Amino acid sequence: MIPELGHYALVLALFVALVQSVPPLVGAATRNGAWMNVAVPAAIAQMLLVLLSYAALTWAHVVSDFSVLNVVQNSHSAKPMLYKVSGVWGNHEGSMMLWIVMLTIFGAAVAVFGRNLPPTLKARVLAVQGLIGVGFLLFILITSNPFIRVIPAPIDGNDLNPLLQDPGLAFHPPFLYAGYVGFSMAFSFAVAALIEGRVDPAWARWVRPWTLAAWSTLTMGIAMGSWWAYYELGWGGWWYWDPVENASFMPWLAGTALLHSAIVVEKRDALKSWTILLAIVTFSLSLMGTFLVRSGILTSVHAFAVDPKRGIFILVLLAIATGGSLLLYSLRAPTLKAGGLFAPISREGALVLNNLLLSTATATVFIGTLYPLFLDIMKLGKVSVGAPFFNATFVPVAIPMVIAMVVGPYLSWKRADLGAALTRLWVAGVAVVAAVAVTAYVKAGSGPLLALVGIGLAAWAFVGSLVEFADRIALFRTSFRNSWNRAVHLPRSAWGMTIAHACVGLSILGMTGTSAWQTESITAMKPGDRASVAGYEFQFDSVGLVDGPNFKAERGTFTVTKDGQRVATLEPERRSYSTTRMTTTESAIHTTVFSDLYVALGDPTQNGTAWIVRIYHHPLVPWIWIGGVGMMLGGLVSLTDRRFRIGAPERRRTAGKTGGKSAPLPAE
Amino acid sequence: MRRLLYLLPFLLFIGVGVAFFLGFERDPRDIPSALIDKPAPTFDLPAIPGQMVQGQPAQGQPGAGLSSAKLAGDVTLVNVFASWCIPCKAEHPVITRLSREQGVTVYGINYKDKPEDALTWLSRNGNPYAAIGADQDGRVSIDWGVYGVPESYLIDRKGRIRFKHVGPLTPQVVEEQILPMVKHLRQG
Numbered sequence: 066m067i068p069e070l071g072h073y074a075l076v077l078a079l080f081v082a083l084v085q086s087v088p089p090l091v092g093a094a095t096r097n098g099a100w101m102n103v104a105v106p107a108a109i110a111q112m113l114l115v116l117l118s119y120a121a122l123t124w125a126h127v128v129s130d131f132s133v134l135n136v137v138q139n140s141h142s143a144k145p146m147l148y149k150v151s152g153v154w155g156n157h158e159g160s161m162m163l164w165i166v167m168l169t170i171f172g173a174a175v176a177v178f179g180r181n182l183p184p185t186l187k188a189r190v191l192a193v194q195g196l197i198g199v200g201f202l203l204f205i206l207i208t209s210n211p212f213i214r215v216i217p218a219p220i221d222g223n224d225l226n227p228l229l230q231d232p233g234l235a236f237h238p239p240f241l242y243a244g245y246v247g248f249s250m251a252f253s254f255a256v257a258a259l260i261e262g263r264v265d266p267a268w269a270r271w272v273r274p275w276t277l278a279a280w281s282t283l284t285m286g287i288a289m290g291s292w293w294a295y296y297e298l299g300w301g302g303w304w305y306w307d308p309v310e311n312a313s314f315m316p317w318l319a320g321t322a323l324l325h326s327a328i329v330v331e332k333r334d335a336l337k338s339w340t341i342l343l344a345i346v347t348f349s350l351s352l353m354g355t356f357l358v359r360s361g362i363l364t365s366v367h368a369f370a371v372d373p374k375r376g377i378f379i380l381v382l383l384a385i386a387t388g389g390s391l392l393l394y395s396l397r398a399p400t401l402k403a404g405g406l407f408a409p410i411s412r413e414g415a416l417v418l419n420n421l422l423l424s425t426a427t428a429t430v431f432i433g434t435l436y437p438l439f440l441d442i443m444k445l446g447k448v449s450v451g452a453p454f455f456n457a458t459f460v461p462v463a464i465p466m467v468i469a470m471v472v473g474p475y476l477s478w479k480r481a482d483l484g485a486a487l488t489r490l491w492v493a494g495v496a497v498v499a500a501v502a503v504t505a506y507v508k509a510g511s512g513p514l515l516a517l518v519g520i521g522l523a524a525w526a527f528v529g530s531l532v533e534f535a536d537r538i539a540l541f542r543t544s545f546r547n548s549w550n551r552a553v554h555l556p557r558s559a560w561g562m563t564i565a566h567a568c569v570g571l572s573i574l575g576m577t578g579t580s581a582w583q584t585e586s587i588t589a590m591k592p593g594d595r596a597s598v599a600g601y602e603f604q605f606d607s608v609g610l611v612d613g614p615n616f617k618a619e620r621g622t623f624t625v626t627k628d629g630q631r632v633a634t635l636e637p638e639r640r641s642y643s644t645t646r647m648t649t650t651e652s653a654i655h656t657t658v659f660s661d662l663y664v665a666l667g668d669p670t671q672n673g674t675a676w677i678v679r680i681y682h683h684p685l686v687p688w689i690w691i692g693g694v695g696m697m698l699g700g701l702v703s704l705t706d707r708r709f710r711i712g713a714p715e716r717r718r719t720a721g722k723t724g725g726k727s728a729p730l731p732a733e
Numbered sequence: 734m735r736r737l738l739y740l741l742p743f744l745l746f747i748g749v750g751v752a753f754f755l756g757f758e759r760d761p762r763d764i765p766s767a768l769i770d771k772p773a774p775t776f777d778l779p780a781i782p783g784q785m786v787q788g789q790p791a792q793g794q795p796g797a798g799l800s801s802a803k804l805a806g807d808v809t810l811v812n813v814f815a816s817w818c819i820p821c822k823a824e825h826p827v828i829t830r831l832s833r834e835q836g837v838t839v840y841g842i843n844y845k846d847k848p849e850d851a852l853t854w855l856s857r858n859g860n861p862y863a864a865i866g867a868d869q870d871g872r873v874s875i876d877w878g879v880y881g882v883p884e885s886y887l888i889d890r891k892g893r894i895r896f897k898h899v900g901p902l903t904p905q906v907v908e909e910q911i912l913p914m915v916k917h918l919r920q921g
Contacts, residue, residue, distance in 0.1 A: 338739070342742060345742075346742070349746075356753070376757060377757065380750065380753055380754060383750065383753075384750050387746055387750075388743065388746055388747070388750065391742045391743035391746050392743050394739065394742065394743070395736070395739045395740040395742070395743050398739045399735060399736055399739050435749070435752070438752060438753075438756050439752055441756075442752055442755045442756060646817065646819070
C-alpha cells in the first residue's frame with residue numbers, strides 16, 4: 066500500500082510540475098500576475114509530493130518490503146539500518162529519486178525565499194525549474210520506476226553492493242547530487258534571463274548564492290568520494306581520472322569558473338553573456354555526468370546497471386535542455402548590453418584569466434574523458450585515456466591558475482598596478498623560497514622536480530591568501546585591536562574567499578606529498594613477519610575471524626613501531642559478503658597530520674598461510690581532504706554574506722574607511 | 734560574424750550529442766581479440782576431478798577433459814565459466830539451448846574453480862557441455878586471452894578462433910551473431 070502511495074505521489078508530482086511550468090511562462094509573457102503566481106504554490110506542492118514519494122521508498126527499504134523489486138535488488142534483511150537508508154540512493158532508481166528530491170527542494174527554496182525577485186524573473190525561473198522536473202519525473206516513471214512490485218515476493222534480497230556499504234560512501238551521493246542539481250538553479254536563472262533579455266547586477270546577486278551552495282556541496286561530495294576510494298579500494302590512490310570521477314569534476318571546474326565570473330557581473334556589470342553561457346554549460350555538464358554514468362557509453366568502475374533505453378532518454382533530455390538553452394543563447398545573448406570596460410591588468414582581468422584557465426581545464430578533462438568514444442565512433446581504434454594524459458595536460462593549466470589566484474585579489478577593479486600587487490606579496494614569495502629550500506634539503510633530491518613546484522605552489526597559495534587577508538585588516542600596521550575590528554567587519558565573502566583559496570594550497574600540499582614521496586611494500590606476509598616502510602616497522606601479529614551483520618571478515622592485527630616505540634595497532638579487514646559473494650578490503654589507517662600509515666589485507670596466497678599485504682606510507686595525504694572540507698567551509702562562510710541574505714547592495718565601503726589611512730583597500 | 738560566435742556553443746553541442754547517439758551502437762566492453770582468425774592455442778586440460786564421463790569417473794580416462802585436438806572437425810563454441818561467476822548462471826540457459834536445441838557443440842573451460850563447487854553447480858543447473866576442461870590455475874585461459882568470465886569463442890572447422898564474445902551470452906547475441914556465423918562457417 067505504502068509503495069503505491071509513493072508511486073501515486075510521484076505521478077501527481079509530474080502533473081504539478083507541468084502546472085509549475087506552463088501557466089507561469091504564459092503569465093510572464095502576457096504580464097498576468099495570477100498565472101505567474103501559480104508557480105509558487107506549485108513548486109512547494111511538487112517538493113512535498115516528491116518528498117512523500119521518497120519517504121515511501123525509504124519506508125519500503127527500512128522495513129525490507131521484498132515485494133518491491135527495487136528493495137529485492139538492493140537490500141537484504143540483515144543489512145545494518147544505516148545502509149538500508151543509504152541503500153535507497155545506492156542504486157539507479159533510488160539515486161534518480163534523490164536527484165529529483167534535491168531539484169524540488171531547490172525549486173521550493175526559490176519560491177519561498179525569492180520574495181523580492183522581480184515577478185516575471187521569478188515566474189520564469191520556477192517555470193524552467195519545473196520543466197527540468199517534468200523531464201526527470203518522466204524519466205523515472207517511464208524507465209526507472211522504483212515502485213515496481215514482484216510477485217511472488219522473494220524471501221530475502223540480493224543485498225547492496227558491499228563496496229557501497231560504507232559510511233564515507235553513504236553520504237557521498239547526497240552531497241554530490243545537491244551540487245549537480247544545485248547548478249540547475251544557475252541554469253534556470255540563466256534561461257530565465259535569456260527569455261527576459263536582461264541581465265543586471267541584481268540577477269548576479271541572485272545567482273551567486275545558489276552557485277555557491279551547489280559548488281560547496283559538490284566540493285564536499287567529490288572530496289568524500291575520493292576519500293572513500295582511498296581507504297576502501299585498498300590501492301591507496303585518491304584520484305583515478307575515471308570517467309565518472311571526471312564527470313563530477315567537470316561541473317566542479319565549470320562551476321568554479323561560474324562562481325568567479327558572476328562576481329564580475331555583480332560588481333562591474335560585465336561578462337554577462339559569458340556568465341550565462343557558463344551557467345548553461347555547468348548544468349549541462351552535470352546532466353552529462355548523469356548520462357555518462359547510466360548509459361554505459363564509457364567503461365567505468367561506477368557503471369550502474371546499464372540500460373540503453375535509459376541512455377537514450379537522458380540523451381533526449383540533454384538535447385532538449387542543453388540544445389534548447391544554447392539555441393536560445395545564440396538568439397538572445399547578442400542582444401544583451403555589454404557592461405563596464407576594464408584594462409587587462411585589473412580585478413576583472415584576473416577573473417577573466419581565471420575563467421579562461423578553468424575553461425581550458427574543463428575542456429582538457431572533457432576531451433580526455435570522451436576521446437575514447439570519439440575515436441571509436443570514427444572507427445579509429447580502441448584506446449583508454451589514463452592518468453598520464455591528464456597529468457600532462459591538466460597540471461600545466463593548474464599551475465598558472467594557482468599563481469594567478471593569489472595575485473588576483475590584490476588587483477583593484479577597472480585598472481590595477483601588477484608591480485605594486487607583487488611587491489605586497491613579498492612575504493608569500495619568501496615563504497615559497499623557504500618551503501622549496503627546506504623540502505629540497507630534507508628530501509635531498511628524491512622525488513620529481515615537479516614535487517618542488519607543487520610545494521612552492523602550495524606555499525604560495527596558502528601564505529599568499531593569508532597575507533592578502535592580513536593586508537586587508539592591516540595586521541601589524543595598526544594596533545591589534547584595530548585589526549581585529551577590521552576583520553570582524555570584513556564581509557563574509559572576503560572571509561570565505563581567503564579560507565577557500567588558502568585551502569586550495571593545503572590540498573595541493575597533500576596531493577604533492579603523496580604523489581612524490583609515497584613509499585609502499587606489497588608482499589606476501591605470514592603472521593609473525595615484519596616489514597619496514599619509511600622507517601616504520603610493521604609486525605604482522607595474527608589473523609582472526611570476525612562476524613559482521615551480513616559479512617564474515619578476516620581481521621589482521623599489525624603492530625607498528627618506530628625506533629622501538631609503539632606507534633599504533635592497525636586492524637585491516639578482508640570482508641566476504643555472503644549474499645553478493647563479494648569481498649571488500651577495509652584498510653586500516655593511522656593518521657597524523659603529517660602522514661598516513663595505511664595497511665590493507667589482500668587475498669590469501671594459494672596455500673592459505675600467508676596474505677598479500679599492502680603497506681603504504683602516504684606523506685601529507687590527509688591535507689587533500691582537509692583542504693577539500695576547508696574549501697567547502699569557505700563557500701559556506703561566503704554564503705552567509707549579508708548581501709545574499711537580504712539581497713541589498715553591501716554597505717561595507719564606509720566600514721573600510723574607518724580603518725585608518727592605509728592604502729585604499731581593494732574592494733573584495 | 735559575431736552572431737556566429739554565439740552559435741558556436743550550440744553547434745559544438747550538436748556534435749557531442751551526435752557522438753553520444755552513435756556511441757549507443759557500440760559497446761565499450763567490446764574489445765577486439767588479438768586472436769581472431771588465428772588458430773586456437775594448443776592446450777590439454779584434464780576433466781574436473783570427480784566428474785563422471787560416460788558413466789565412468791573421468792580421472793584416468795584418457796581424453797576425458799578438453800584439448801585442442803577436440804576442437805577441429807566441426808564448428809564449436811568454447812565457453813569459459815565458473816561456479817562462482819553470477820553472469821555465468823545467467824547465460825547458462827542460453828548455452829543449454831544452444832547445445833541441446835540449436836545443434837552447436839559447446840565445450841567448457843572451467844576457470845579457477847573448486848572441483849566440488851563446479852560439480853555441484855553442473856548437477857544443479859545441468860551440463861550442456863560436450864566436454865569440460867578444468868583450468869584450475871588459469872594458465873590456459875591466459876593463452877586464450879580471457880580477462881573475465883564468462884567469455885565465449887567460436888571455433889571453425891580448422892580450429893581457428895573466428896568470433897569472441899565477452900560477458901554473458903544473450904539470446905540476442907546467439908540469434909544475431911552466433912547462429913548466422915555458425916551457418917556461414919559450416920558452409921565454407
